Amino acid sequence: MKQIFEQFLQFLQQGIAAIFKFVHLVWTWSMDQISRMMQAPWENWPLLKQVLLIIVIVAVAYALFIAARRLWFAGVRVLAAFASFLYAMVVTLPAILFAGVIALAGLWLINNVDLTRLDTLTFERSHTAPSTDGSSRPPRSTTGQGSGETTGNSR
Numbered sequence: 001m002k003q004i005f006e007q008f009l010q011f012l013q014q015g016i017a018a019i020f021k022f023v024h025l026v027w028t029w030s031m032d033q034i035s036r037m038m039q040a041p042w043e044n045w046p047l048l049k050q051v052l053l054i055i056v057i058v059a060v061a062y063a064l065f066i067a068a069r070r071l072w073f074a075g076v077r078v079l080a081a082f083a084s085f086l087y088a089m090v091v092t093l094p095a096i097l098f099a100g101v102i103a104l105a106g107l108w109l110i111n112n113v114d115l116t117r118l119d120t121l122t123f124e125r126s127h128t129a130p131s132t133d134g135s136s137r138p139p140r141s142t143t144g145q146g147s148g149e150t151t152g153n154s155r
Contacts, residue, residue: 034060 037060042053 037053037056040053042050045053
């Protein structure tokens, strides 16, 4: 089972690394293209090309704005999730502390209490004998003395 878990974690790590590598590749390529666009010699271009360049710049800026907005909201959610995680860790501290105290007390009992004494305890037996019906009551007198009962049918 441990080998399967380690293999799964390795697969997950490689997948995440591949995603980050691809994201890095796309970002690097896109920033390179935007940088090249900004270095274009637009001053010598005719007016129509300059207008087209402005439209392209506005479209690129809009796409970057959308990407930045998504990253901002994702960052806010990540920070909120992290804060929620920290809150959960703080809130569970009393329960964790209580579990530790129980473990400490249990180990102290196991190490310091002599449980062999429990085997030597004797229970005091009562003077009653169990009857055939399973109840525990005093035995009946067969001579008619003592309890006032007789064994025969006397009317």
